[in-house]
Amino acid sequence: MAATLIRILKKVEDMGEYYFVVHSEIRPYGPGTRRFVLGKHIELPEKKEVLPNGKITRTHGKQIYLNELPISALEFEEWLDNYIMNLEKRH
Numbered sequence: 001m002a003a004t005l006i007r008i009l010k011k012v013e014d015m016g017e018y019y020f021v022v023h024s025e026i027r028p029y030g031p032g033t034r035r036f037v038l039g040k041h042i043e044l045p046e047k048k049e050v051l052p053n054g055k056i057t058r059t060h061g062k063q064i065y066l067n068e069l070p071i072s073a074l075e076f077e078e079w080l081d082n083y084i085m086n087l088e089k090r091h
Contacts, residue, residue, distance in 0.1 A: 004073045004077060005073065007077065008021065008023075008077055009021065011077075011080055011084065015084065017041075018041045019038065019039070019041075020038075020039045020041070021036055021037070022065075023037075032072055032073075034072070034073050036067075036070060036072075037066075037067055037070050038066045038067055038076075038080065039063050040065075040066060041061055041062070042062045042063065042064055044061050045059050045060060045061035046059050067079060
């Protein structure tokens with residue numbers, strides 16, 4: 001699973017700053033229980049203010065989720081590859 005996770009994260013990172021992936025394990029924990037959702041920022045979070053302790057607060061931005069339901073790693077990777085191919089065809 002670690003190799004699949006690393007491949008997925010790399011593919012999403014290569015798509016650019018507007019794309020992100022949400023992933024988590026579901027019960028019962030073990031092989032095949034990690035689920036993935038691809039998201040896209042339609043409005044990036046922006047710096048809002050600097051707090052007295054030096055930390056920066058940000059707006060929430062706006063996001064959409066591109067696959068309706070969380071899917072397993074192998075299904076998600078196949079779905080993601082198809083999504084990327086379709087994205088490249090449009091450009």
